[in-house]
Amino acid sequence: MAEVAEKTAAVFPPGEAAAGTPAVKTVELTKRFGRTVALAGLSMTVPRGEVFGFLGPNGAGKTTAVKLLLGLLTPTSGEGWLLGRRVGDLQTRRRIGYLPELFRYQGWLTAAEVLALHCELAPLPRSSWKDEVRTALETVGLTDRANDRVGTFSKGMQQRLGLGAALVGEPELVFLDEPTSALDPVGRHDVREIIRGLAARGTAVFLNSHLLSEVEQVCDRVAVVDHGRVIASGTMDELLGGTAVRVRVTGLTQADKNKLSDFGRVDDEDDQITFTNLNPDRVPDLVAAIVAMGGRVHEVAPRHETLEDRFLQLLADEEKN
Numbered sequence: 289m290a291e292v293a294e295k296t297a298a299v300f301p302p303g304e305a306a307a308g309t310p311a312v313k314t315v316e317l318t319k320r321f322g323r324t325v326a327l328a329g330l331s332m333t334v335p336r337g338e339v340f341g342f343l344g345p346n347g348a349g350k351t352t353a354v355k356l357l358l359g360l361l362t363p364t365s366g367e368g369w370l371l372g373r374r375v376g377d378l379q380t381r382r383r384i385g386y387l388p389e390l391f392r393y394q395g396w397l398t399a400a401e402v403l404a405l406h407c408e409l410a411p412l413p414r415s416s417w418k419d420e421v422r423t424a425l426e427t428v429g430l431t432d433r434a435n436d437r438v439g440t441f442s443k444g445m446q447q448r449l450g451l452g453a454a455l456v457g458e459p460e461l462v463f464l465d466e467p468t469s470a471l472d473p474v475g476r477h478d479v480r481e482i483i484r485g486l487a488a489r490g491t492a493v494f495l496n497s498h499l500l501s502e503v504e505q506v507c508d509r510v511a512v513v514d515h516g517r518v519i520a521s522g523t524m525d526e527l528l529g530g531t532a533v534r535v536r537v538t539g540l541t542q543a544d545k546n547k548l549s550d551f552g553r554v555d556d557e558d559d560q561i562t563f564t565n566l567n568p569d570r571v572p573d574l575v576a577a578i579v580a581m582g583g584r585v586h587e588v589a590p591r592h593e594t595l596e597d598r599f600l601q602l603l604a605d606e607e608k609n
């Protein structure tokens with residue numbers, strides 16, 4: 289009995305049974321490269337079937353986290369579980385799709401051959417390959433190019449192909465590391481639709497991105513990572529609670545504008561000043577303060593806080609601490 293409990297503990301995080309396990313869970317996951325701390329104790333949970341946005345500035349540790357979870361890097365310390373199994377479990381890898389940040393496929397193969405290779409690697413039964421390849425090509429809009437060599441593809445087409453490869457075999461969890469970095473606006477829109485389609489069929493999506501408007505449109509939940517640790521996480525509603533007010537004003541000096549920071553964090557671009565986290569009841573006081581300084585108010589426009597507002601604010605707060 290003790291032995292069974294021990295084995296179970298090795299597979300599932302404490303307190304979690306197999307069926308209810310999250311798609312991803314990490315506890316104090318840490319990775320150092322020499323003196324560089326890429327991940328500094330990452331603890332987070334991604335529920336099943338959700339689209340999870342993993343955000344952070346360049347070098348924050350997003351790709352490192354994904355590579356650790358996929359078993360492509362070994363952690364310095366800490367633990368991770370995918371679909372209830374410890375990271376590195378080979379059976380679990382079959383249920384996972386991955387589009388790497390730096391993608392490159394065999395230039396001498398055709399698109400259909402690359403996808404068939406991924407079916408073989410999965411491995412999927414040979415009888416299913418034809419359908420799998422056709423579906424993947426259709427999903428990513430490459431049906432017309434199925435028999436062209438990948439070496440003749442544009443970067444965006446190669447990224448589409450990589451996405452197709454990540455979807456082969458209907459994985460339960462898909463990691464997409466900056467999946468639209470090479471795509472045009474139509475391609476980005478298509479990827480959003482593909483991600484929504486995955487979520488609709490119950491696939492969990494772990495999306496690394498710094499395209500915040502994209503994340504805002506498609507993710508159920510996000511975590512913001514900076515210097516290798518999570519600085520904020522929650523559902524989109526939890527993260528974007530505040531309101532912002534944009535004021536178009538002329539006639540103020542920089543010193544005047546600085547004094548207005550009492551009304552909320554100030555974002556100042558030309559004659560537009562945006563106040564985030566401003567209680568709407570204080571708008572009349574704000575206008576009065578601007579007028580008292582000799583400023584001329586041309587427009588006061590409330591707007592919902594965007595993920596970008598929140599992201600910049602979180603990083604600015606981190607800088608201060």
Ligand SMILES: Nc1ncnc2c1ncn2[C@@H]1O[C@H](COP(=O)(O)OP(=O)(O)OP(=O)(O)O)[C@@H](O)[C@H]1O
Nearest residue numbers: 321324325326344345346347348349350351352353
């Ligand atoms: N193989 C490696 N050897 C040494 N340092 C590395 C290696 N891989 C990553 N790092 C370092 O780890 C830190 C995190 O890098 P990572 O690639 O995870 O960032 P990221 O959040 O994915 O950034 P980006 O948005 O630019 O893709 C950086 O300081 C990076 O220089």
Ligand SMILES: [Mg+2]
Nearest residue numbers: 350351352389
């Ligand atoms: Mg990266």
